Amino acid sequence: MDNINLKDIYLSFFESKGHKVIPSAPIIPENDPTVLFNTAGMQPLVPYLKGEPHPEGTRLTDVQKCFRTNDLDEVGDTTHHTFFEMLGNWSLGDYFKKESIEWSFELLTKHLNIPKERLAVTVFKGNNMVPADNETAELWKKQGIPEERIAFLGEDDNWWPNMEATGPCGSDTEIFYWRSNEEVPEKFDPENDNWVEIWNNVFMQYMHNPDGTFTPLKNTNVDTGMGVERVVSVLEGVNDNYKSSIWKNIIAKIEEVSGKNYDDERYTKYMRIVADHIRAIVIILGDDAKIMPSNKDQGYILRRLIRRTIRYAKQLEIKIDSDWEQEIADIVIEDYKKYYKELERNRDFILDSLKNEKIKFNRTLEKGLREFEKVTKNLEGKIIDKDIAFKLYDTYGFPIELTEELAKEQNLMVDMGGFKAKFEEHQAKSRAGSEQKFKGGLASTGEMETKYHTATHLLNAALKKVLGGHVHQRGSNITAERMRFDFTQDEKMTDEQKKQAEDLVNEYIKMAIPVERLEMPKEEAIKMGAECQFIERYPDIVTVYKIGNVSLEICGGPHVSNTSELGTFKIKKEEASSAGVRRIKAILC
DSSP states (O other): OOHHHHHHHHHHHHHHTTOEEOOOOOSSOSSOTTOSSOOSTTGGGHHHHTTOOOTTOSEEEEEEEEEOOTTGGGBTBSSOOSEEEEEEEEEESSOOHHHHHHHHHHIIIIISOOOGGGEEEEEEOOOSSSOOOHHHHHHHHHTTOOGGGEEEEOHHHHEESOSSOOEEEEEEEEEEEEOSSSOOOSSOOTTOTTEEEEEEEEEEEEEEOTTSOEEEEEEEEEEEEEEHHHHHHHHHTOSSGGGSTTTHHHHHHHHHHHTOOTTSTTTHHHHHHHHHHHHHHHHHHHSTTOOOOOSSHHHHHHHHHHHHHHHHHHHTTOOTTSSHHHHHHHHHHHHHTTTOTHHHHTHHHHHHHHHHHHHHHHHHHHHHHHHHHHHHHTOSSSEEOHHHHHHHHHTTOOOHHHHHHHHHHTTOEEOHHHHHHHHHHHHHHHHHHHHHTOOOSTTOOOHHHHHHHHHHHHHHHHHHHHHOTTOOEEEEEEOSSOEEEEEEOSSOOOHHHHHHHHHHHHHHHHTTOBEEEEEEEHHHHHHHTOBOSOGGGSOSEEEEEEETTTEEEEOOOOOOSBGGGGOOEEEEEEEEEETTEEEEEEEEO
């Protein structure tokens, strides 16, 4: 079984159970300030899990592109990845625990042919606020999972999102597979690493109120997640994810361009990093948001990935000036374009951006070597201190191994202890920033965010009138304090144009126009003239928001019910975002 088959089997199975297959949301979130990237399958569906009706109904399934940076420096082992794919199925106030568990068991045992003897599960053991989830345990027993294979665990393992977060929440049940050739033990021990989690079903059945109480939700939801990379490895019986069919073509190309063998332990880690990072780079560059390498936000992560790729390609003695990165990227595009059509559409952008950043970084490396020569020439004593080592790492992209290697050639030592302490401090700050970017999903869209969301539609309409019909939205970022709006436009706006746009938005607000929510087939919405960023991103049935004769846009919401709710609109700044794209920052007051 390969990764394409797993995705096909999963989506077809849930389609047969009345679920609508919806396209993956972009890797770059739309109108979500809490994260740089979509980090989980449920993330794009937050408004619908909170109660907003989904145009495709109450049963949904998809494969979602996800990206996480928390474990970036762990990449290189057998299991960690930056980009990964998450299969999921959702019930929005429709079915609940019984159907979810029955279908999970059916898919695993009858369609993926996993013997039930190799399965075990965990359920929530309860606490002084919420009782144990005995219902789920009994449902698993009915499927043939013996009591010895059911473990009751606490909130850290089997509660989502966490006991502190207010809003919709609930227990989950995690499904484990015995990954070893050793005999399957009768009793399930969650601490035994041979038991690998392959699926997580979250049952949202409570509302955690601000006063600390938990009350049952009127409409319960099911939110599930199955990681493609992990499950394919399990099904193919390999203990190294990079030996699964997902990575076969990519690793083979890296072996070809490097002349090295993946099974040679001197090079295995480097090949994993290059494979993982180029796959992630292609997915990010392929997004229609057209993120470019830069020194902030997604662009910074992208730049870091490209630079790490080049550093480890050098370790593999790949000829950096050759088109090795183009060849590997082309394979990724071919492997993934079936599910993510934007990769083919943006192929030239992907390859050109990757090549240009490679050329820039080669120059940076050369500067780093000159910096190394300079600092070591003036070095007092025989030790390169932590600050110098970290500057070489952070500013010039030197891996510490390269600094050590160069130091050794000159009979110098590196303060590794000091460097590691400084590096860990840097990691802690990065993680804190990453955590700050994800505040808990279901609690992240409030009254002001909703107002700003509607304001983006009014601004889009105003800019079309002031600048012309060529204006289209190219992205937005909304917080409770402000909005950011990217749009197609080559020239800088004049002060007069900015004032005209601002005045128009405020005129629309004063007109107190009702905001109508419509549902219709995608083709009908296009015929009506509905604005949308990228039509391929949307399911067959779409939500359209109509604001009088001012605006008609395909959008997931949420929105106010009348423009009069917005207050006063003020443009604070207009600047360049990227080639052919300008950015407006504005507030409501």
